[in-house]
Amino acid sequence: MIELRSIHKQFGTVKALQGVNLRVRPGSIHGIIGENGAGKSTLMKILTGFISRTSGTITFDGREISLKTPEEARSLGIGMLYQEPLDFPQLSVLDNFMAAAADGNPARQQQVLARLCEKFGFELKPKACQEKLTVGERQQVELMRLIRDKCKVLILDEPTTGISQEQQELLFEALKKLRDEGTAIILVSHKLAEIHSLCDRVTVLRHGKQAGEQERPFDEKGLLQAMFDTLPTKSSRPAQKKIGRPILRMDTVSTKAGRVGLHQVNVTINEGEMVGLAGLDGSGQSVFLQIAYGLLEPEQGRVSTPVAEKDVVMRVFLPADRLREGLIAGLTIREHHLLAGKSPFFLTAASGRTTAEQAINTYSIHGTPATTAERLSGGNQQRLLLSLIPEEARLILLEHPTRGLDVQSGQWTWQHLRAHLPENGAIVFASPDIEDIMEQAARVLVFFNGRILLDRPTDQTSYREVSLAITGRV
Amino acid sequence: MDSSASVSRAGSTLLQVIGIMILAAGAVCLLLIALDFSPTAIVGAMFSGSLTSWLKFSQTLSIWVPLLLCSCGLLFTFQAGLWNIGVEGQVVMGAIAATILLRLPETTLPPTLILIGSLTAACIGGSLWGILAGLLKNRGGVNEIFGGLGLNFVAQGIILYLIFGPWKRAGIASMSGTDIFARDLWLSMPAGWRVAPIALILAISVFLFSLLLLNRTRFGLRVKAVGINARAAQLFHIRPERYGLLAILIGGGMAGLAGGLQVIGVYHRLIPAVSSGYGYLGLLVVMLAGYKALPVPLITLFFAWLAAGSIQLPIMLQIDSSLSGVIQGACVLSALLVHGLRSVRQR
Numbered sequence: 139m140i141e142l143r144s145i146h147k148q149f150g151t152v153k154a155l156q157g158v159n160l161r162v163r164p165g166s167i168h169g170i171i172g173e174n175g176a177g178k179s180t181l182m183k184i185l186t187g188f189i190s191r192t193s194g195t196i197t198f199d200g201r202e203i204s205l206k207t208p209e210e211a212r213s214l215g216i217g218m219l220y221q222e223p224l225d226f227p228q229l230s231v232l233d234n235f236m237a238a239a240a241d242g243n244p245a246r247q248q249q250v251l252a253r254l255c256e257k258f259g260f261e262l263k264p265k266a267c268q269e270k271l272t273v274g275e276r277q278q279v280e281l282m283r284l285i286r287d288k289c290k291v292l293i294l295d296e297p298t299t300g301i302s303q304e305q306q307e308l309l310f311e312a313l314k315k316l317r318d319e320g321t322a323i324i325l326v327s328h329k330l331a332e333i334h335s336l337c338d339r340v341t342v343l344r345h346g347k348q349a350g351e352q353e354r355p356f357d358e359k360g361l362l363q364a365m366f367d368t369l370p371t372k373s374s375r376p377a378q379k380k381i382g383r384p385i386l387r388m389d390t391v392s393t394k395a396g397r398v399g400l401h402q403v404n405v406t407i408n409e410g411e412m413v414g415l416a417g418l419d420g421s422g423q424s425v426f427l428q429i430a431y432g433l434l435e436p437e438q439g440r441v442s443t444p445v446a447e448k449d450v451v452m453r454v455f456l457p458a459d460r461l462r463e464g465l466i467a468g469l470t471i472r473e474h475h476l477l478a479g480k481s482p483f484f485l486t487a488a489s490g491r492t493t494a495e496q497a498i499n500t501y502s503i504h505g506t507p508a509t510t511a512e513r514l515s516g517g518n519q520q521r522l523l524l525s526l527i528p529e530e531a532r533l534i535l536l537e538h539p540t541r542g543l544d545v546q547s548g549q550w551t552w553q554h555l556r557a558h559l560p561e562n563g564a565i566v567f568a569s570p571d572i573e574d575i576m577e578q579a580a581r582v583l584v585f586f587n588g589r590i591l592l593d594r595p596t597d598q599t600s601y602r603e604v605s606l607a608i609t610g611r612v
Numbered sequence: 613m614d615s616s617a618s619v620s621r622a623g624s625t626l627l628q629v630i631g632i633m634i635l636a637a638g639a640v641c642l643l644l645i646a647l648d649f650s651p652t653a654i655v656g657a658m659f660s661g662s663l664t665s666w667l668k669f670s671q672t673l674s675i676w677v678p679l680l681l682c683s684c685g686l687l688f689t690f691q692a693g694l695w696n697i698g699v700e701g702q703v704v705m706g707a708i709a710a711t712i713l714l715r716l717p718e719t720t721l722p723p724t725l726i727l728i729g730s731l732t733a734a735c736i737g738g739s740l741w742g743i744l745a746g747l748l749k750n751r752g753g754v755n756e757i758f759g760g761l762g763l764n765f766v767a768q769g770i771i772l773y774l775i776f777g778p779w780k781r782a783g784i785a786s787m788s789g790t791d792i793f794a795r796d797l798w799l800s801m802p803a804g805w806r807v808a809p810i811a812l813i814l815a816i817s818v819f820l821f822s823l824l825l826l827n828r829t830r831f832g833l834r835v836k837a838v839g840i841n842a843r844a845a846q847l848f849h850i851r852p853e854r855y856g857l858l859a860i861l862i863g864g865g866m867a868g869l870a871g872g873l874q875v876i877g878v879y880h881r882l883i884p885a886v887s888s889g890y891g892y893l894g895l896l897v898v899m900l901a902g903y904k905a906l907p908v909p910l911i912t913l914f915f916a917w918l919a920a921g922s923i924q925l926p927i928m929l930q931i932d933s934s935l936s937g938v939i940q941g942a943c944v945l946s947a948l949l950v951h952g953l954r955s956v957r958q959r
Contacts, residue, residue, distance in 0.1 A: 431847075433846060454847070455847055457847075462843075463841075463843050463844055465841075466836075466837045466840045466841045466844050467840060467841065468836075469833075469836070473833060476830065477833060477834065477837055477845075477848045478848055483829055483830050483831070484828060484829055484830075485829055485830060
């Protein structure tokens with residue numbers, strides 16, 4: 139039995155975990171659910187020794203343990219199956235299986251591998267190269283390695299992301315077998331269906347705190363309420379602009395890019411629309427935006443801009459990781475404006491200074507034309523990006539427009555976007571925050587596993603419906 | 613606010629340069645003492661060997677010209693975020709392209725025209741060789757380091773083939789190169805000079821051109837943006853591949869010009885070692901300069917002085933001239949160390 143008592147974890151001023159308790163019995167599957175940023179990953183990293191807790195105690199079979207290093211966790215029999223398998227792609231399946239094995243005899247290890255494969259119904263060729271395998275198969279190799287090492291506590295982080303239905307069934311069967319043999323299993327997931335079909339007990343985390351705990355049979359409504367903040371009384375949504383002609387159309391667009399790809403997406407975005415993309419991180423929203431902008435080419439299907447007769451629809455894309463993907467570190471505010479605008483071929487130290495100064499005033503950016511992008515705070519970086527959007531832009535695509543911003547900067551950003559929604563254009567933004575979408579957008583698209591599960595005007599759906607769709611229920 | 617920031621930046625750069633020099637000088641002195649040489653005697657010999665007369669100084673300048681040209685070319689590729697290791701090959705192809713025109717059968721064309729033509733051909737030869745590496749990267753997914761290195765070997769093979777094959781001297785083929793060109797196809801050089809004034813003027817013009825293009829044009833800004841963050845540059849409607857290719861085209865052209873000038877102005881024939889490692893040395897120069905244009909002429913002058921001065925070492929002190937390589941290496945390592953320490957401290 140592993141027991142965590144009153145676990146706190148603080149990163150600088152950020153409280154990632156605040157007094158979380160968790161008890162996992164041998165021979166049971168314990169679910170951990172919660173939104174992005176709820177603290178699930180932090181908790182698991184503490185359990186596997188990758189990060190140390192600020193305070194709290196952990197006991198394992200009644201003995202208090204420190205869990206300061208991954209080695210310690212491993213020697214105690216705590217093993218984790220990561221969302222992105224930690225393996226050596228260039229090596230063979232057998233080599234990967236043998237990694238860190240106490241017994242390094244290839245012939246014997248191959249027998250062990252064959253026995254385990256048979257037991258769980260996996261079909262793996264020992265000589266195959268790991269990088270040729272699917273995510274699901276790589277996961278199977280990892281899982282068997284953990285089982286061989288007599289893992290007593292098995293942690294799985296979103297194990298069904300990116301694997302096939304068949305592989306999922308095999309995995310679930312394997313997990314049930316392991317449970318019946320006495321392994322304590324912790325399943326981190328945001329999919330309620332998985333929790334229902336596998337778990338004996340579930341803990342809900344929200345904002346680093348324990349928001350609920352249930353035994354089987356689960357009460358779905360209670361779980362959802364614990365997972366998501368309750369909806370505050372709806373603030374008056376901005377007056378709906380007149381919906382115009384279609385500005386962007388995707389016909390059966392599919393791609394394998396991103397964590398889960400995009401499957402058969404059919405969407406039309408119209409002039410005057412403010413569309414919010416909901417979904418857990420990596421459910422396809424980013425890929426959707428990148429395809430809409432043209433950074434990615436879809437592998438199948440067609441993206442068209444029906445209104446553009448001759449003139450191309452001017453698009454802009456504001457990525458979530460502003461400094462790494464949107465701005466150019468080392469270049470100044472002035473230089474960013476020179477790059478974004480129509481500048482003459484020859485430049486002087488004064489070129490673009492007036493534009494930059496105007497932008498600094500209009501957008502209240504704390505800086506001078508000579509301030510480099512990396513010296514700006516997150517909010518000011520976002521203001522700079524917004525100030526770079528040209529007047530003619532007709533399709534404004536944003537990824538997490540308020541990520542990392544304080545409340546004031548966030549509100550300012552929304553106000554600005556609403557005020558600048560072009561008559562003949564549209565704004566599409568992805569946000570992990572359902573409230574933001576319900577408040578700001580006129581239409582919501584919910585992404586789940588690379589598909590659009592729900593496409594509704596926000597006044598014809600509910601917070602509950604959207605949050606269910608995020609977890610894969612329609 | 614603008615100017616005070618730039619003053620403090622200039623100040624910190626100056627401090628850094630002083631740090632590098634102290635560190636490099638210290639390391640070299642220690643090394644020399646360990647090898648039982650007197651540092652002062654060596655520096656003295658190098659000074660008297662290179663700075664005591666115009667003839668000797670112009671010898672230094674003749675090394676400065678190709679090194680400055682290669683370094684200017686590398687400024688563009690480094691700014692675009694590319695490791696253009698193929699400069700050597702670009703120099704060689706420039707030299708070959710220049711030689712093709714110089715070896716044309718007797719014509720009535722005025723020599724000046726042939727010279728201008730062959731220098732142009734040298735630029736084009738170097739550019740094409742650079743673009744090849746760029747296309748290998750853009751279209752074939754071959755990293756420019758490997759592509760450039762591979763192309764260096766190919767260029768070296770081609771030049772050896774030409775010198776020992778189709779272009780060999782009447783009767784014999786030798787490492788000393790092709791037949792010497794007709795006198796009127798040499799760049800004119802005043803008596804007491806070891807460097808052609810035209811070559812000097814060209815090198816300085818190329819440097820000024822680079823300075824202007826990189827720091828005072830939209831093109832330069834875009835190249836810089838691509839080099840820092842190609843992904844973000846795309847959002848500014850800049851195509852990274854295109855600017856990378858343009859940068860390597862310009863860089864290759866400058867390296868090719870260096871090759872052409874070596875053939876026309878220095879050796880007056882095509883020799884196998886026409887590139888003399890200036891391409892690789894240029895990489896070090898630009899790194900030392902912190903990828904900025906302004907310090908490049910001085911740093912290249914310093915390296916040229918080291919190379920020219922060290923020629924005196926065997927004559928005056930019976931020390932092999934390869935010692936200059938040790939000094940060069942110590943300087944570069946010191947510079948990298950100072951840069952590295954600074955970024956470690958900033959983390």
